[in-house]
Amino acid sequence: xxxxxxxxxxxxxxxxxxxxxxxxxxxxDLAGTPMLRRxxxxxxxxxxxxxxxxxxxxxxxxxxxxxxGPAATFAVDPVPDRGPMAGIMTGLRAATGEYAAVxxxxxxxxxxALIAHCFERAAGREAAVPRVxxxxxxxxxxxxxxxxxxxxxxRALKRGDRRIVEPLSDLDxxxxxxxxxxxxxxxxxxxxxxxxxxxxxxxxxxxxxx
Ligand SMILES: Nc1nc2c(ncn2[C@@H]2O[C@H](COP(=O)(O)OP(=O)(O)OP(=O)(O)O)[C@@H](O)[C@H]2O)c(=O)[nH]1
Numbered sequence: 434x435x436x437x438x439x440x441x442x443x444x445x446x447x448x449x450x451x452x453x454x455x456x457x458x459x460x461x462d463l464a465g466t467p468m469l470r471r472x473x474x475x476x477x478x479x480x481x482x483x484x485x486x487x488x489x490x491x492x493x494x495x496x497x498x499x500x501x502g503p504a505a506t507f508a509v510d511p512v513p514d515r516g517p518m519a520g521i522m523t524g525l526r527a528a529t530g531e532y533a534a535v536x537x538x539x540x541x542x543x544x545x546a547l548i549a550h551c552f553e554r555a556a557g558r559e560a561a562v563p564r565v566x567x568x569x570x571x572x573x574x575x576x577x578x579x580x581x582x583x584x585x586x587x588r589a590l591k592r593g594d595r596r597i598v599e600p601l602s603d604l605d606x607x608x609x610x611x612x613x614x615x616x617x618x619x620x621x622x623x624x625x626x627x628x629x630x631x632x633x634x635x636x637x638x639x640x641x642x643x
Pocket of ligand 1: 445446447448449450451452453486487488510513514515516517519520521536537538539573625627
């Protein structure tokens, strides 16, 4: 892995998985592979480095989940529990790429073809963000230009606004609309797994697919 990367990936894992129950869904075994590991494996082929954003106490278990797999570095939240947008900021600060894909650890069906396309669409701009149904911005499966996005997150947090869409108001971003998404991926790419039931259903599909 080079020190200077063109394309980074930031995998967000700093949440508490409260809907999942007692365990951390990031490292939960999903059809034989920890969920976060599935996401990292999918992204590794299209980026130069992977950064995992999480809390300090999560690091050992995530290291175990990634053992023997692609190299990844950690970006630990200096202040935990400030929400996913603060996690994006922390992850991007550790990323060396000019552009970085941001993907939540609970999106095990993320399609690298869509992410690769988002890198293309973000070129010369400050982000490329998929939007489905003409309304739902997929901010946790998008590509950002690292420096402007960090600055936009900082400004939003300074305003006291933790909403994950808030930094977009400060960025020149391309919208990857639903039709365009479908040229590269099925909408399952955005499926996120929150509950035990959703986890079991995802595991069943992944087991059938493999
Ligand atoms: N760094 C950081 N990441 C977060 C935080 N809250 C959520 N995330 C991440 O953002 C993504 C989307 O969050 P959720 O789907 O709500 O996950 P979660 O917060 O762990 O789960 P719930 O507690 O059930 O809402 C996941 O990848 C989380 O790990 C946070 O406070 N800090």
